[in-house]
Amino acid sequence: FDKAGQHLLGSSGEIVAAVFSGSVREAQQNALAAIGSVPWILLDVHDSAFVPAENLIAAGRQAGTRIAIRLKEAKEIAGLANALQLGVDALVVPCEDEELWQEAVFAKEARATAASTSESLQEEKTVEQLMWATVVSIDTAKSLADRVCVDLIQMLKEGEALLVGSSAKALCFVEGETAVTGLVPPRPFRVNAGPVHSYVSMSDGSTKYLSEIAAGDVVRVVDAAAAAESGSVSERLVAVGRCKIEPRPVVLLSFQTTDGRVGQLFLQVAETVRVRSRQASKSVTELVAGDEILVAMSALGTHVG
Numbered sequence: 001f002d003k004a005g006q007h008l009l010g011s012s013g014e015i016v017a018a019v020f021s022g023s024v025r026e027a028q029q030n031a032l033a034a035i036g037s038v039p040w041i042l043l044d045v046h047d048s049a050f051v052p053a054e055n056l057i058a059a060g061r062q063a064g065t066r067i068a069i070r071l072k073e074a075k076e077i078a079g080l081a082n083a084l085q086l087g088v089d090a091l092v093v094p095c096e097d098e099e100l101w102q103e104a105v106f107a108k109e110a111r112a113t114a115a116s117t118s119e120s121l122q123e124e125k126t127v128e129q130l131m132w133a134t135v136v137s138i139d140t141a142k143s144l145a146d147r148v149c150v151d152l153i154q155m156l157k158e159g160e161a162l163l164v165g166s167s168a169k170a171l172c173f174v175e176g177e178t179a180v181t182g183l184v185p186p187r188p189f190r191v192n193a194g195p196v197h198s199y200v201s202m203s204d205g206s207t208k209y210l211s212e213i214a215a216g217d218v219v220r221v222v223d224a225a226a227a228a229e230s231g232s233v234s235e236r237l238v239a240v241g242r243c244k245i246e247p248r249p250v251v252l253l254s255f256q257t258t259d260g261r262v263g264q265l266f267l268q269v270a271e272t273v274r275v276r277s278r279q280a281s282k283s284v285t286e287l288v289a290g291d292e293i294l295v296a297m298s299a300l301g302t303h304v305g
Contacts, residue, residue, distance in 0.1 A: 006018065006019045006020070006021075007019065007038075008040070008042065015038055015039075016038075016039060016040055017038060017039065017040035017041060017042050017068065018031070018034045018037075018038045018040070018041055018042070019042045019044060020034075020041065020042070020043055020044070020045075021043075021044040021045060022045065022046070023045065023046060023047075024045045024046070024047050024048070024049070024051070024052055027043055027044075027045045027052065028043075028045075028051075028052035028055060028056070031043055031052070031056055032055065032056065032059055034065075035056070035059045035060055035063045035065045036063035036064065036065055037065075038065060039064075039065065039066065040065065040066050040067075040068055040089075040090075041056060041060070041065055041066070041067055041068065042068045042069075042070065042092065043056065043067070043068070043069050043070065044069075044070040044092075048076060049069045049076065049080065050076065050079045050080060050083065053067065053069055053079075053080055053083045053088055054083045057083055057086055057087075057088060060089075061086070066089035066090070067088045067089050067090075068088060068089060068090035068091070068092055069088050069090075069091055069092065070092040071091055071092060071093050071094075071100055071104065073100075074099055074100055074103040077091065077100075077103045077104055077107045078107060081107040081108070081110070081111050082111065087111055091104050091107075128233070128296050128297070128298045129296070129297045129298070130227055130231055130232070130233065130294065130295070130296055131257050131258070131259075131294075131295060131297060132257075132258070132278065132292045132293070132294060132295075133255040133256060133257045133258075133263065133292065133293055133294075133295045134255060134256055134257075134258075134290065134291070134292055135253060135254070135255050135287055135288070135289050135290060135291045135292070135293060136254045136255055136256050136262075136289060137252075137253075137254045137289055138251050138252070138253055138254075138284075138287055138288070138289060139251060139252045139254075140249070140250075140251055140252075140269075141249070141250045141251065141252055141266060144247040144248060144249060144250075145194075145195035145196075145247070145248060145249075145250040145266060145268075146195055146196045146211075146245050146246070146247060147192065147194065147195055147196075147245070147246055147247070147248040147250065147268050148193050148194065148195065148196055148198075148210040148211070148213070148243050148244070148245050149190055149191070149192050149193065149243065149244040149246075150162065150190070150191045150193050150200070150210070150213060150219070150240055150243055151187075151189055151190050151240070151241045151242045151243070151244065152189050152190070152191070152219075152221070152238045152239070152240060152241060153189070153238065153239050153240070153241040154189065154221075154238045154239075155188050155189055156176035156178055156188050156189060156190075156191075156221065157178070157223075158178045158179070158225070158281075159175065159178075159223055159224050159225030159226070159276075159281065160175065160176055160178075160221050160222065160223055160224065160225075161173040161174050161175040161176065161191065161221070161222055161223075161224040161276065162174055162176075162191045162193055162200055162201065162219060162220070162221065162222070163200065163201035163220060163222060163296055164191075164193045164194055164198050164199065164200050164201075164210075164265060165198060165199055165263055165264070165265045165295075166197065166198055166199070166263070166264045166265050166266065167199070167263055167264070168199045168207040168298070169263075169297065169298045169299070170255075170261065170262070170263025170264075170295060170296075170297055170298075171199065171201060171207075171263075171295065171296045171297075171298075172253075172255075172263070172265050172275055172293060172294075172295050172296075173222065173224035173227070173275060173276045173293075173294050173295070173296070174191055174192070174193055174194065174265075174267065174273070174274075174275060175191070175224055175274045175275065175276065175281055176188060176189070176190060176191050177190045177191070177192065177272045179272070179274060179281065181271045181272055181283075183271055183272075184272060187272075189241070192267070192268055192270065192272060192273045193210055194210065194250070194265055194266050194267050194268070195210070195250060195266045196209065196210050196211035196245065197209060197210070197211070197266075198210050198265060198266065200213065200219060201219065201220045201222075201296075202217070202218065202219055202220065203218035203219060203220060203237040210243070211245075213240055213243050214240065214243070215239075215240055215241060215242050215243075216239055216240065217239065217240045218237050218238065218239050218240070219237070219238060219239075219240060220235050220236075220237060221235060221236050221237070221238045222234070222235045223235070224276040224281075224294060225276070225281070227276070227294060228276050228278075228294050233296070248268045248269075248270075249268065249269050250266045250267060250268050250269060251266065251267060251269055251284065252264060252265075252266050253265055253266070253267060253275075253284070253287070255293060255295065257295065257297060261297055263295060263297070267284045268284070269284065269285060270283075270284070270285070271283045271285050273285075275287070275293050275294075276293060276294040277291055277292060277293055277294075278291075278292045
């Protein structure tokens with residue numbers, strides 16, 4: 001260790017890491033300035049390192065500098081290990097602190113498991129096929145439904161949607177309330193997703209019943225407009241802020257793909273409820289039998305129970 005230069009040195013005297021300590025603000029500022037000039041940065045600050053860790057991870061990923069944080073308390077581990085859904089590259093733990101060691105090892109194993117699961121799910125997602133399906137019928141349900149509005153904590157762009165359906169193997173692109181209809185103001189954080197029994201696609205590739213969705217759950221927000229043009233799914237993961245369940249009239253939308261697979265979903269009879277058709281975004285009140293809508297079909301089940 002080169003105390004004067006605050007550097008960790010390798011066996012040949014080369015600089016392996018730059019060490020930054022002291023106040024959070026000063027250490028972060030100096031560390032950011034060193035990004036790209038050293039292989040590693042070690043942050044050793046008095047207070048919580050979570051916020052500077054996020055900033056350093058974001059900058060370091062682009063420049064090729066890896067980030068290590070010296071731990072002070074066990075409560076910091078989970079946040080640091082998963083910051084920006086990436087985590088820091090290393091946690092520096094005092095040899096004599098057995099509790100910190102155990103917590104750090106647990107966090108490492110948990111992150112490895114999550115990474116393995118994510119890779120597995122990404123492979124399974126390749127089974128998901130985007131295709132056009134023909135609307136076979138649109139029938140008014142004979143009772144009111146307990147309809148769920150999913151309000152997200154981020155704004156939706158025009159054409160972004162949730163994947164929803166009565167079967168986890170046949171999901172439709174139900175778009176957010178971003179359109180200006182003239183009847184009600186847009187709610188560009190909301191998806192009117194259908195009744196409580198419907199499935200919705202979650203961040204990990206599984207599905208949940210809409211009745212089970214709660215604040216903090218993370219769903220897949222997919223770009224239906226881009227998918228209609230490219231045939232591939234562009235998505236981001238967004239947390240749910242709240243769900244509103246209210247009795248509303250609904251229609252049963254049944255569809256069939258060109259290879260004979262069928263699916264259905266119930267949607268509220270409202271101008272603001274829209275799906276992706278061949279032409280553009282289309283309100284459920286304008287759909288007729290024979291229209292084509294974009295769907296995501298899968299041969300794999302994604303829901304247990």
